[in-house]
């Protein structure tokens with residue numbers, strides 16, 4: 001429940017951003033984040049709300065870490081969490 | 096208050112850097128000239144990082160890193176689960192985070208209630224529960240657990256004009272006050288806290304300054320990558336050694352002194368802190384978040400007559416009485432001290448709350464081999 005998953009903003013409509021998480025798209029609320037967010041930015045998503053914009057210099061490393069988590073086996077709690085967050089995020093497939 | 100710039104180019108997992116950090120950590124602990132120094136982190140994600148990346152192996156002898164009340168699922172108290180279960184059993188639709196389904200109250204978990212026919216939905220987040228309420232006519236109660244990071248989401252949803260058939264049963268908790276309790280606990284050996292980066296993203300690190308003043312104990316804010324954790328611990332031991340209690344921020348790429356003002360504003364507009372129990376930790380003044388009067392219409396406690404006594408007809412499962420979750424979250428016992436660990440209590444059939452969530456200490460220990468820190472367990476036992 002606690003893990004924040006990073007994703008890339010595809011488009012924004014008011015306080016709702018469509019965010020891409022490894023090919024799964026999901027609408028995320030922007031009510032809480034205090035920085036300005038634009039398409040192309042990465043945001044940290046926490047239970048359906050962006051809690052912060054991920055600084056550009058960090059985005060790449062964060063994504064690399066998550067790429068690896070997504071490949072790891074299910075025995076690994078962190079990767080299991082990431083996978084279940086993405087699964088729960090549901091939304092539409094495909095880029 | 097000092098800010099330590101953790102090199103933005105750090106590869107989070109670079110083994111050479113990890114070794115270097117761990118060597119410096121060892122020097123610091125050694126220079127302290129006594130044994131052991133005990134520090135506590137209060138975040139399940141820290142424990143996961145420590146277990147997953149095998150960091151305990153990189154901790155020097157003489158440093159005890161224990162996990163405190165850092166998992167929102169684990170600290171949700173038995174009566175709070177009872178309220179949700181009673182509500183569900185009375186026929187009201189209850190939706191909640193997946194983890195919360197398997198946490199047992201006095202008698203049952205929400206999952207048990209569902210097996211008995213109660214309407215219980217797993218949702219990914221509060222907005223999904225609101226969407227559900229919009230879709231169907233009947234009342235939908237969101238059983239809301241989690242710390243400030245998650246409570247902010249609940250607050251935002253309530254401020255966004257939810258439908259009238261939606262309400263919230265808040266079990267939200269606020270971390271800073273529980274640190275006071277742990278620091279004052281008789282027999283507590285904790286000399287400093289590693290605070291959670293995500294929560295501090297919201298509250299800012301300034302929130303720890305009064306605590307540091309009062310308890311003369313350092314607090315270091317740290318991120319969740321392996322090198323973040325090591326760097327945080329290094330600063331923490333340094334601060335202990337210096338004898339000058341202070342707040343150190345080793346996560347400046349996300350955390351500022353003020354934190355996310357907008358999030359705080361949403362949080363405190365909707366919630367007020369009240370005293371209440373955390374599972375196993377006892378009463379925590381200002382540790383629970385309840386809806387303010389302005390949101391009474393959306394407060395399930397005011398809207399429904401929740402009768403937990405209706406549950407007492409069922410016999411409480413005997414195993415639960417042996418569960419040591421409370422001591423584990425207070426940092427005075429390890430999972431292996433519990434006779435049920437890995438035997439009667441497993442992730443498939445959890446007895447206590449610590450075995451439920453992937454942030455629970457017992458589940459983490461069982462998944463990653465049961466004895467992630469043999470050395471320290473032995474020392475504590477002796």
Ligand code: SF4
Pocket residue numbers: 002003004137138139140141165166167242244245291292293294295
């Ligand atoms: S909400 Fe974030 S900071 Fe708080 S316990 Fe969970 S992972 Fe840690």
Ligand code: SF4
Pocket residue numbers: 417418419420423430433434435436437440441445446447448449450457
């Ligand atoms: S092993 Fe199970 S019963 Fe024992 S303390 Fe942990 S969660 Fe509780």
